[in-house]
Amino acid sequence: MFPQFITYLLEYIKYQEKIIFALLGIILGKSVAKAQFDEPVHKPYRKMEVDDMPIIETLEKLDYKELLSNYQLKHGKELKPVVRRKNSVVQVPTNLTCPKCSAPSSYLYANNGDKGQYQCKVCGCLFNQKNRFLKEAVFKCPHCQKTLEKIKERKDFYVFKCKNNDCSFYQRKINQMSKDEKERFKKDPQAFKVRYIFREFNFDFKPLSKETPEKPKVDLSRIYVSPHTLGLILTYHVNYGLSARKTAALMYDVHQVKISHQTILNYMNSVALITKPFVDNYPYQLSNSFCGDETYIRVKGRWHYLFFFFDAVKKIILSYPVSPNRDTLSAIKALDQVFQKLKVIPEDLMFVVDGNPIYILAQHYFAQHGIHFDIHKVIGLTNDDPVSTEYRPLKQIIERLNRSFKGNYRATTGFGSQEGSVSFVTLFVAYFNFLRPHTSLENKVPVIIPELEKMPNMPERWTKLIDLSQQFLVEQQSA
Ligand SMILES: [Zn+2]
Ligand SMILES: [Zn+2]
Structure with a gap:
């Protein structure tokens, strides 16, 4: 009874302390309170019962060319495209096609003014911008x-x-x-x-619609330090997780290079923009089991979610979107980035995630689009559920990844902008996939690139990675 009472009192004191700091934060500005509680209060996800997947019957697809020639045979004249009035307010986007018969936009009526509903003149199909990807299914x-x-x-x-x-x-x-x-x-x-x-x-989002990487608007010639110095900065800041301020101080104390922490952050931004297309489009050799998890990062004083998906066998991070919400659309986007990296979708594709229902909803969403995979939930570490025990090692792998990310992230005091957070995460992923040896991979890096291996030290490897990323962009431009 007595120890329980002490525990209760301690809990109560902690609770009061939180209130005091919250009030202090209001009175003195948030910086005082933030330092104390820089971990998010555990926010449980919404528990929701998600039923099994429905039977999805896809309707037959029609071919507008066939329909047009049938029309010609039947009526003895061709079906003309839609005649539009010159001063028509409503525009039909030229890249829009009919979801049922693929007729081009010239055959589409803007059906109800500016509300975004269209009708196909060839097959009569009614659709709108939002549901155009899903028009083809019946659910049972x-x-x-x-x-x-x-x-x-x-x-x-x-x-x-x-x-x-x-x-x-x-x-x-x-x-x-x-x-x-x-x-x-x-x-x-x-x-x-x-x-x-x-x-x-019915998100306005089409799975697997990969955009060609665009050349980022960065000019590396505006980096006024030598490539070696840049490599040093990246090593301290990204590999060793030193804050930009500490990196700046260390650059001065050890290397006599005077550089402000803001300049370091600007350089990190530029390097992230250059390496992102390389990291995202690299032809990774993958397995068929992946795990995913969400972690928190602070953007403009608010907690955001970072979704990590990663190859459980090869230890390669494939997906790392940052979102203000922990919702189904974010889960869909995170999974989609994984699919984009698979040359073919394997039949026994499997994802291990936590118990958040957003992944089951995302699974249903992809099934509607003909992409099928298994989801295994690992709920909490004390759960006795057989699924949890079997896949717990995988879950532990991602928790280790999360810890290593947080170790590096802790040095930053959050990000002033969404771009800042994306830059930091991108550089972490570049480091994790290409530069960081893993004990579980016999101290090898997950993705071995001979050009990087040849380099004598880490700063040189970073410089080489930037080189390779720039080469990749040039090849993309000329392709
Ligand atoms: Zn049509
Ligand atoms: Zn029923």
Whole structure:
């Protein structure tokens, strides 16, 4: 009893301390309070029941060329493109095509003024900008094979429900209820989830639509230090996780190079912009098991989420988007960056993630687009669930990655802008994939590039990596 009471008191004191610092923060400005609690308060994700994937039936695709020649045969004249009035306010984007028959924009009517709905003159298909990628599917309940009914339209998704009373899902839920629950269910059926539900996301986002890397607008000739000095700065700041201020001080104390911490941050920004296309487009040799996790970073005083996806076997980071939200769209974008790096999508593709339902929703989203993969959830380390035990080693790998990232991140005091955070993360990934030896890889780096290996020391390796990145950009331009 007594030790429990002490623990309780300690908890209470800690809680009060937090309140005091929060109040101090309000009175004296946030810097005082921030230093004390520079770890985010644990924010649990929204627990939500996500049902199995529906049966997705894709409708047949039509070919507008065939439809046009059929029209010609039937009517004895060709179907003309849409005639547009000269002073028409509504524009049909020239790159827009019909989702059903692929007719070009010249055959598309702007259907309802500026609301963004279109109709295809060739096949009659009605669609809008938002749902144009998903126009082709019908969803059926996986438990009773009945077509699902759309019951709600939210900003980013539609909710579908199986309304069949004979559905085995519904029957099971009803039968599982206790007497008491059945009573409450009669009075307030809305309080219970008894029917199969599916969410169809309609983000304006097309999976695997890779953009060609653009040449960043950076001029490395405006870096007024020698390549070797730049390599030194990168080594201290990125590899050893020293803050920009400490790196500046060290450059002066040890190497007699006078450079401000702001200049260091500017240089890091430029190097990140140059190396990002190389890091993102490198032809990685990958396995088929990946793990993912979210960690926090501070951007403009607010906590953001950094999504890491990485090859569990090869120890290569493939995806690292920063987002203010821990939502389904962020999960989709993070996964998409992994898919973009796979030459073909393997049949036994597997992702190990935490229990956050956003990954299951993302899995459903990709299935709608014909991309299938397995998700294994590893929930908390004390969980006895068999799935958790089997994949715990993988989860531990990503937790180690997170720790090593946080070790380097701690030196920064957060970022003044989204770009700053992206720069830092990009350089960390470049270091992690190409420069950092791993004990689990017999002290080899995950991606071995002979040109880098040949270099005698780390600053030279950074310089070489910048060279290779610039060469890559030049090749992209001339390709
Ligand atoms: Zn069409
Ligand atoms: Zn059903």
